[in-house]
Amino acid sequence: DVKVTQSSRYLVKRTGEKVFLECVQDMDHENMFWYRQDPGLGLRLIYFSYDVKMKEKGDIPEGYSVSREKKERFSLILESASTNQTSMYLCASSLSPTVISSYEQYFGPGTRLTVT
Amino acid sequence: QQPVQSPQAVILREGEDAVINCSSSKALYSVHWYRQKHGEAPVFLMILLKGGEQKGHEKISASFNEKKQQSSLYLTASQLSYSGTYFCGTDNGGYNKLIFGAGTRLAVHP
Numbered sequence: 001d002v003k004v005t006q007s008s009r010y011l012v013k014r015t016g017e018k019v020f021l022e023c024v025q026d027m028d029h030e031n032m033f034w035y036r037q038d039p040g041l042g043l044r045l046i047y048f049s050y051d052v053k054m055k056e057k058g059d060i061p062e063g064y065s066v067s068r069e070k071k072e073r074f075s076l077i078l079e080s081a082s083t084n085q086t087s088m089y090l091c092a093s094s095l096s097p098t099v100i101s102s103y104e105q106y107f108g109p110g111t112r113l114t115v116t
Numbered sequence: 117q118q119p120v121q122s123p124q125a126v127i128l129r130e131g132e133d134a135v136i137n138c139s140s141s142k143a144l145y146s147v148h149w150y151r152q153k154h155g156e157a158p159v160f161l162m163i164l165l166k167g168g169e170q171k172g173h174e175k176i177s178a179s180f181n182e183k184k185q186q187s188s189l190y191l192t193a194s195q196l197s198y199s200g201t202y203f204c205g206t207d208n209g210g211y212n213k214l215i216f217g218a219g220t221r222l223a224v225h226p
Contacts, residue, residue, distance in 0.1 A: 004157075031212055042118070042203055042216040042219050043158070043203060043205075044216070045213065045215070045216075048213060056213070090158070103148065103163055103212045104163070105158075105160060105212070105214070106160075107157035107158050108157060109156075110157060
């Protein structure tokens with residue numbers, strides 16, 4: 001079974017802090033994604049990566065950056081956390097960016113981040 | 117542009133049927149459906165591809181109208197385990213970069 005793990009289930013940070021959210025997948029997937037989930041808005045893509053050291057902006061990248069130094073690990077960074085970044089953050093991975101039969105995204109359990 | 121899902125919520129009794137719709141303003145390469153149960157991560161249900169190829173789930177089916185840029189998810193003879201929030205994700209250009217709808221909450225009661 002594919003396993004996507006996230007470093008924390010719950011996190012509380014102060015405004016202005018630098019925040020790191022870590023995601024690790026164990027199935028050698030090429031694609032990795034970061035979403036945030038807010039009530040009534042669904043899942044919104046922040047960034048994604050289709051290869052090591054490659055990254056692409058999603059729909060809401062402002063205030064975030066990412067890092068993918070190893071294939072299995074994709075980090076989301078909040079450079080200076082703000083209260084409007086309080087949300088549920090979900091990481092996902094999929095096998096390949098080009099093979100349609102492998103497009104299924106596997107999600108991690110999520111990190112509920114509260115910025116005070 | 118986020119796809120529009122309808123209805124926003126639906127309540128069923130076990131055994132009843134439901135249809136969830138997903139509509140996009142952009143041409144679609146594929147449509148993906150996920151279900152998220154309360155407190156859990158979203159789980160893949162199926163993908164519908166431009167040109168008609170489909171991957172499916174057990175008792176849930178879907179259609180994809182490329183011309184209308186719409187997809188519908190059909191849940192027949194609903195079970196309690198169908199409860200959750202259903203999301204459609206649209207892919208406008210390949211590479212599995214999805215834009216998700218706001219979700220449809222489905223509650224199935226005995």
